[in-house]
Amino acid sequence: xxxxxxxxxxxxxxxxxxxxxxxxxxxxxxxxxxxxxxxxxxxxxxxxxxxxxxxxxxxxxxxxxxxxxxxxxxxxxxxxxxxxxxxxxxxxxxxxxxxxxxxxxxxxxxxxxxxxxxxxxxxxxxxxxxxxxxxxxxxxxxxxxxxxxxxxxxxxxxxxxxxxxxxxxxxxxxxxxxxxxxxxxxxxxxxxxxxxxxxxxxxxxxxxxxxxxxxxxxxxxxxxxxxxxxxxxxxxxxxxxxxxxxxxxxxxxxxxxxxxxxxxxxxxxxxxxxxxxxxxxxxxxxxxxxxxxxxxxxxxxxxxxxxxxxxxxxxxxxxxxxxxxxxxxxxxxxxxxxxxxxxxxxxxxxxxxxxxxxxxxxxxxxxxxxxxxxxxxxxxxxxxxxxxxxxxxxxxxxxxxxxxxxxxxxxxxxxxxxxxxxxxxxxxxxxxxxxxxxxxxxxxxxxxxxxxxxxxxxxxxxxxxxxxxxxxxxxxxxxxxxxxxxxxxxxxxxxxxxxxxxxxxxxxxxxxxxxxxxxxxxxxx
Numbered sequence: 001x002x003x004x005x006x007x008x009x010x011x012x013x014x015x016x017x018x019x020x021x022x023x024x025x026x027x028x029x030x031x032x033x034x035x036x037x038x039x040x041x042x043x044x045x046x047x048x049x050x051x052x053x054x055x056x057x058x059x060x061x062x063x064x065x066x067x068x069x070x071x072x073x074x075x076x077x078x079x080x081x082x083x084x085x086x087x088x089x090x091x092x093x094x095x096x097x098x099x100x101x102x103x104x105x106x107x108x109x110x111x112x113x114x115x116x117x118x119x120x121x122x123x124x125x126x127x128x129x130x131x132x133x134x135x136x137x138x139x140x141x142x143x144x145x146x147x148x149x150x151x152x153x154x155x156x157x158x159x160x161x162x163x164x165x166x167x168x169x170x171x172x173x174x175x176x177x178x179x180x181x182x183x184x185x186x187x188x189x190x191x192x193x194x195x196x197x198x199x200x201x202x203x204x205x206x207x208x209x210x211x212x213x214x215x216x217x218x219x220x221x222x223x224x225x226x227x228x229x230x231x232x233x234x235x236x237x238x239x240x241x242x243x244x245x246x247x248x249x250x251x252x253x254x255x256x257x258x259x260x261x262x263x264x265x266x267x268x269x270x271x272x273x274x275x276x277x278x279x280x281x282x283x284x285x286x287x288x289x290x291x292x293x294x295x296x297x298x299x300x301x302x303x304x305x306x307x308x309x310x311x312x313x314x315x316x317x318x319x320x321x322x323x324x325x326x327x328x329x330x331x332x333x334x335x336x337x338x339x340x341x342x343x344x345x346x347x348x349x350x351x352x353x354x355x356x357x358x359x360x361x362x363x364x365x366x367x368x369x370x371x372x373x374x375x376x377x378x379x380x381x382x383x384x385x386x387x388x389x390x391x392x393x394x395x396x397x398x399x400x401x402x403x404x405x406x407x408x409x410x411x412x413x414x415x416x417x418x419x420x421x422x423x424x425x426x427x428x429x430x431x432x433x434x435x436x437x438x439x440x441x442x443x444x445x446x447x448x449x450x451x452x453x454x455x456x457x458x459x460x461x462x463x464x465x466x467x468x469x470x471x472x473x474x475x476x477x478x479x480x481x482x483x484x485x486x487x488x489x490x491x492x493x494x495x496x497x498x499x500x501x502x503x504x505x506x507x508x509x510x511x512x513x514x515x516x517x518x519x520x521x522x523x524x525x
Contacts, residue, residue, distance in 0.1 A: 021226040022069055022113070025235030026257040031265035036062040036231075037524065039251055039271040041238045041286060044115020045506055046493040046513035047277030048217035048225065049156070053517035055230035057525050062231045062269055066256070066278075067111035069234040072218055075118065075208035080345045083207035087112045087119060089392075094281070096303060096383060096395035096459065101404060103455040105303060105397060107462060108206070109281055113234050114218035116279065117506065120460070121205045121325040121342065122193035122214050124162045125503035126153055126511075139498050140470045143479040143515075152511040152518075160215040161196035162507070169201050171322025173371035174341040176313055180417030181329060181339075188327045191340070194220075194506070195323075203320040203343050217510075236267060237391075241274065241290040241489065248274050248290060248488040273520060274488055277513070280462040280495040284385050285393060287466060287476065292485045294476045300467055301383030302500035303397060303459040306376045308342065309411050310349070310427040311418030316368040319343045336378035336403070336502060337410045343372050352456070354427060354435065373417070375410030378502030379403045385465055399452060407457075408450050415442040429456035461505040466495040481516040492516045 037059040040051045047063060055061045070086065084092040089111040096105040110116035132146040142148070156162075167190070170178070178188045193199070198213035205214055212219060225232070235256040242250035250270035257264035276286050284298040320343055329339040344352070346367055353363045383397040399407075415426045415436055425435040428445070431454045436442055469475025472484035475498070481490040492513045494505055501508055 021231050023231070023233045024069060025233050025255040026068070026261070028255055028257060028265060031255065031267045033268045034062060036060045036269060036271045038062070038273045038275060039064065039269045040275040040277055041251060042115065042277035042279065042493065043113045043217070043232060044110060044277065044279060044493070045117040045217055045509045047275070048114065048117075048221045049510045049513040050275060050277065050492050050517040050520075051230055052221040052225040052228075053514065054521055054524070055225050055228035057521045058228075059521075059524060060229050061225065062233065062271070063225070064236040064238055064251070064253070064269065065113045065232060065234045066237040067113065067234065069113040069232065072208070072212045076210040076212065078208055080204065080207045080347065087208065094392070096397040098453065099396055099398040101401070101452045102397055102399040103452050103457040105305060105457045105459050107281070107303070107395070108458070108460045109279060109462070113232060114216050114222070117216040118208055118218065119206050120216070120504070120506050122195050123325050123340065123504040124157065124160070124192045124194050124507045127501050127508045128503060131499065131501050135498050139474075141468060141479055141498065144468070144498070149511055149515060152514040153507065155514055156507055156510045160194035160220045160510070162192050162194050163196055164190045164192050165323050165326040166190070169199060169323040170326045170341070171201070171203065171319050171343060172315070172317040173319030173343055174322065174326055174373070176311065176317065176371045176421045177341065177373040177414070177417050178327060180419070180421030183420040184416060186329050186413075186417070188329050191325055191328050193323070193325065199323055201322040203322060203324045204345060205324040207345065235261075237263070238286060239289060241286070241486075242268065242270060246487065248486050250274060273490060273524060276489065276491045277493045279493050280465045281385065281393065281395070283491055283493055283495045284465050285387070287483065287486070287489075287491070288387070290483070290486045290489055292476065292483060294472065294485060296467055296474070296476050298385040298465050300381035300464045301385060301395070301397065302379050302381050302463050303383060304376050304461040304500065304502070305379055305399065305403065305407055306374055306458045306460065307407055307411055307429050307455065308344065308372055308374045308458070309414035309418065309429070311371050311421070311423035312366065312369050312425045313371060313421070313423055314369070317371050318368050319371055320346060335406060335409075337406050338376045338378070338502060339410065339414065340374050340376060342374040352429070354433070371418070373414050375407065375414055377403050377406040377410065379500050381464060381500065404450070404452050407455075409446070412442055412446045415445070430454050431456065461494070463494045463497045463500060463505060466491050467498045468496040469498065480519050490516070490520065
């Protein structure tokens with residue numbers, strides 16, 4: 001094996017769009033060995049954020065990403081189904097297996113340079129104050145106070161151009177639910193998103209912005225990384241670490257250049273600091289390969305279970321025309337329920353309609369008349385990850401009865417909003433259930449027991465599988481992100497969050513990564 005970048009000239013800033021500093025691992029004809037100041041495993045919201053900050057400080061940073069690299073211009077041309085195949089882990093089929101009265105939960109996780117930041121709806125919340133207080137008061141993590149993270153929040157929001165969604169960007173689908181909410185006395189507020197003022201309202205953020213308005217990390221951070229000596233190797237799957245003198249000093253793995261993406265050649269990278277940013281689902285696997293056996297590893301997983309409710313109205317709404325997500329309501333937030341506007345791509349929305357044959361056909365013909373809204377719960381830590389047969393771990397999740405009740409209540413409230421706005425029928429995400437057609441139907445639904453196994457449930461924010469603590473008996477990493485059991489090995493992704501946060505996790509993860517990057521920069525520079 002050889003040095004990957006031996007003899008290659010550094011890419012000047014003027015050529016950052018030429019991909020000169022991005023190596024497609026699947027195209028390499030042999031393996032490599034390399035030495036860097038910092039190696040980062042994973043290129044999503046946390047990994048790319050930290051990598052860019054450290055590169056800007058003058059450190060030589062190498063990012064390894066298991067997934068492929070696509071330019072944002074290429075992603076803009078993908079259809080939703082192409083995005084599923086190319087950008088989503090397991091082609092969008094990744095699920096958490098429900099235990100007991102728990103639904104099968106579909107997870108959205110990215111697998112490409114840019115990670116899950118490519119697939120977000122762009123929603124930007126900060127961690128609620130009460131969660132920060134809990135982390136300080138009950139977990140003793142004074143470094144995670146709201147005041148200590150303020151500077152990191154400000155920096156992230158500046159770089160990804162967080163702005164408030166104007167009312168005129170709301171789709172008519174969203175407007176219908178807002179109308180119903182107002183009649184019920186529920187206040188809707190504008191969301192903040194990382195689209196600056198460039199959003200055109202194409203309504204397909206979860207599959208890659210067609211105009212590049214959404215400032216995912218491939219747009220907001222990658223150019224700076226490449227301009228400051230940083231490098232990225234795609235198609236590079238890490239499967240172990242290198243240790244010396246009781247300290248982690250590097251990683252090893254396989255390039256995915258074989259047939260159908262099978263492993264091809266081996267690689268090794270040594271560095272002064274080894275950063276794991278594989279996300280909540282895959283970081284535990286890398287840590288297990290490093291010999292970490294902490295009780296908390298792979299446990300305490302939270303998912304923010306979500307459900308969508310669909311209403312059919314007399315008016316043609318064309319719900320895809322407008323910002324995908326533009327407003328929210330937290331008036332029920334005291335019990336952990338949040339409502340976010342959303343719209344589902346029409347092909348996927350049609351596939352979720354009840355009925356077959358003529359009944360289904362009749363609904364699809366009226367697709368323009370359907371509006372969609374979503375609800376999400378601030379859940380307890382009911383999940384865990386166990387090694388699977390192949391590359392993917394097995395996710396097990398047991399929903400707390402309280403959380404199931406919250407999710408059901410949220411669906412009921414959304415149904416009431418739809419009827420208050422004039423909906424003719426409401427489709428709940430419950431397999432085999434007939435549509436609701438009156439407000440009385442909604443009240444009956446609220447009074448009847450729900451078999452959770454019939455519920456269509458989604459998750460976009462897995463968190464907490466390698467949580468941070470001030471004591472190795474309570475967590476996997478310390479407040480600097482360094483593993484208690486593996487000095488030199490740091491974790492910066494959503495897996496370190498001590499608890500569920502109850503809001504979309506993009507900005508919280510990036511703020512945590514920014515804070516940890518600043519601390520690591522001070523140690524290394």
